[in-house]
Amino acid sequence: MWLESVLEPGDIEMDKRVGLNTYVNLTANSNTALLRPAGVHAVTSEPSAWSSGLVLADEPDMWAGPGSSVWTGKWPGQGEVCNPAGTPCGYSVQRTLSAAIADGTLKYANYGKGVSFWESDEQASVFVNEFQDVVSVDNYWFTDPNICGQGEGGGRLGGGRNLTDQECRLAANYGWTVDRVRSLIRPAGNKPVWAFVEVGHPAGEAEAPTITGPQLRGAVWSSLIHGARGIVYFNHSFGGPCQSFHILREPCGDEIRPWVTAVNRQITGLAPVLNAPFLDGALAHAAGVDAAVKVHGDALYVLAGSAQANRQAAEFTLGCLPASAVTATVLDEDRTVAISNGTFRDTFEDGNAVHLYRIDGAAAACAP
Known part of the structure; x- marks a missing residue:
């Protein structure tokens, strides 16, 4: 959870009931001594004996820009950030903060629309690669009133035109954000990427959307599939009918909280699978879905989410499976699907649909 406070043990207990185990950018007034006895972690902005890591500046790709001019030490709203004024110094911001952190301490940084939309691959890759051990980018596809425009998401996904709501307000775009960050990492795969998902109404504009439970679940699973x-859950609502800095603790979160709890429980239950290797190249499927294959024990797990807004029937083929008929268990749905000649079919009701399949005994054939 992003920028939450821990003032008393009850705060942690509420968050643990939702399935949270890590605070990212914990507020400065928090009592970090409460963390370890409660079995939770925190990546903080200030050093602490109880911290699991330190956070660099948030979104300097946007407010300082891709460049190495001198950082004045000021933050947005405090005056000129870069010297000379008007020149970019975002690299200097992160370099300065990173250099002050002791070796061996985990460093984490989050970036924004500069890395995802506005900057060249060369410029963005400096932010992604050079300053931190763990990296993320926050694109709020379901709730940002500007992200569908040609100067933002439309520039990357729409070929320079505005995206339609069906193209933009899509769970699969959270996976696209993860792909964007992963594509910049050099060498490929050597840095963990975290995903950001909002739990409320982060935009200040009242007319902007508020995320729904099915959208949140789809966004989380799209991120994991990719x-x-x-x-990381963004836990603040700056606009809309119920404004809060603690959505998952307060009545503002009564509708979304059960969805966050359920998806976190599902992730925790599948942790051995999610931490197991991907089996790349094993699965063929149509463009309307995103999917990944994991190998754990003697089973294959196919994680699949819709990549289009409309209802669809999707076909999946694992060419490595024997021709004899087998079945896949659809996790948490109390059903199975038949597999014949390595192929199975299923229906995805809308752009938020997710199905998770377990094929027992398949690892021997597909990942010996």
Whole structure:
């Protein structure tokens, strides 16, 4: 959870009931001595004996820009950030903060629309690679009133045109964000990428959307399918009918909280699978879905989410499976699907649909 406070043991207990185990950018007034006895972690902005790591500046790709001019030490709203004024110094911001952290301490940084939309691959890759051990980018596809425009998401996903709501307000775009960050990492795969998912109404504009439970679940699973190694929940609502800095603790979160709890419980239950290797190249499927294959024990797990807004029937083929008929168990849905000649079919009701399949005994044939 992003920028939450821990003032008393009850705060942690509420968060643990939702399935949270890590605070990212814990507020400065928090009592970090409460963390370890409660079995939770925190990546903090200030050093602490109880901290699991330190956070660098948030979104300097946007407010300081891709460059190495001198950082004045000021933050947005405090005056000129870069010297000379008007020149970019975001690299200097992160370099300065990173250099002050002791060796061996985990460093984490989150970036924004600069890395995802506005900057060249060369510029963005400096932010992604050079300053931190764990990296994320926050794109709020379901709730940002500007992200569908040609100057943002439309520039990357729409070929320079505005995206339609069906193209933009899509769970699969959270996976696209993870892909964007992963594509910049050099060498490929050597840095964990976390994903950001909002739990409320982060935009200040009242007319902006508020995320729903099915959207949240779809966004989380799309991120994991595309290789996210952690999920950070943005826990603030700056607009909309119920404004809060503690959505998952307060009545503002009564509707979304059960969905967050359920998906976190599912992730925790599948942790051995999610931490197991991907089996790349094993699965063929149509463009309307995103999917990944994991190998754990003697089973294959197919994690699949819709990549289009409309209802669809999707076909999946694992060519490594024997021709004899087998079945896949659809996790948490109390049903199975038949597999014949390595192929099975299922229906995805909308753009938020997710199905998770376990094929027992398949690892020997597909990942010996």
